[in-house]
Amino acid sequence: MATINRIGVIGCGQMGGGIAQVAAQSGYQVTMFDVSGSQLEKAMTGMEKSLTKLSEKGKLKGTVAEVIKRVRPVSQIEELGNCDFVIEAASENRELKLKLFGDLDRIVPKGAILCTNTSSISITEIARQTSRAEKVAGMHFMNPVPLMSLVEGIRGLATSNETFKIVREVAESMGKVFIEAKDAPGFVVNRVLLPFINEAFFALQEGLASPKDIDQAIRLGLNHPMGPFELADYVGLDVCLSVMEILHRDLGDSKYRPAPLLRKYVEAGWFGKKTGRGVYVY
Ligand SMILES: NC(=O)c1ccc[n+]([C@@H]2O[C@H](COP(=O)([O-])OP(=O)(O)OC[C@H]3O[C@@H](n4cnc5c(N)ncnc54)[C@H](O)[C@@H]3O)[C@@H](O)[C@H]2O)c1
16 A cells, blocks of 8 residues: 555544544544634544544544544644645535645645545546646545445546555545445435435425325335435535535436425525424424
């Protein structure tokens, strides 16, 4: 395996904080960059809590303090200058990510691999902002990162076999299971999940069954741990709508049209757990 010592993580929100944590748990030195000081503090506190829980369950190699010591929180992107491998997990905003990759290309050594955790932006377009498109790939972690074992690896049009091999090795060294997907809207998980959730909204809209019964039917009938509405409320209905809109626009097929009821809930501000109301009231 290529020698990767220091991993840079950009953005330490829900995903970046988790990615920094699993990288440090796996023995990597981690530089975690965010523009927001309060987010950096929040991520460090969250990490300590999560690691303590894992340690109590006997699932942590080494002590909490040893893992935390490997993470260096920084507020300047230039601090990523000594990283061999960078995973970008900043806010899902196209302009922001395109600019970040241009900046990274100037700051990070030429041999380093640059990955993005984007859910919906073209890896190929992100790679084009750099002078090393062959060293850019997608690395799509699942939420919450410390608990979910999947990573979808995505090849941009120019990603080299050598780069992709290293991306797989890094994901596997973090204890993740790696699957390979093409650079297409939604990759695999969201391409299948979101139309499934959307269809549940169509069913609800048609009065096929109550939300509780639809969730119960899927849990027991398909052996899913959560029903589609429980999951949608957890993910955020605003996020679900935005992914459906991207699938609809980019794949151009009417089968991806968002359910009017999903749109109505979002218009009402019923985004799910985070706003106290979605399909269910919390
Ligand atoms: N939340 C999920 O379930 C999920 C799952 C898979 C992938 N993703 C992807 O992961 C990425 C991050 O999502 P999230 O849910 O963690 O978002 P989030 O809003 O929780 O965190 C985003 C972080 O990026 C930081 N940020 C914004 N601009 C920045 C900049 N210029 N430089 C550095 N940091 C900056 C913010 O301060 C914030 O801490 C997105 O691309 C998203 O599509 C999210």
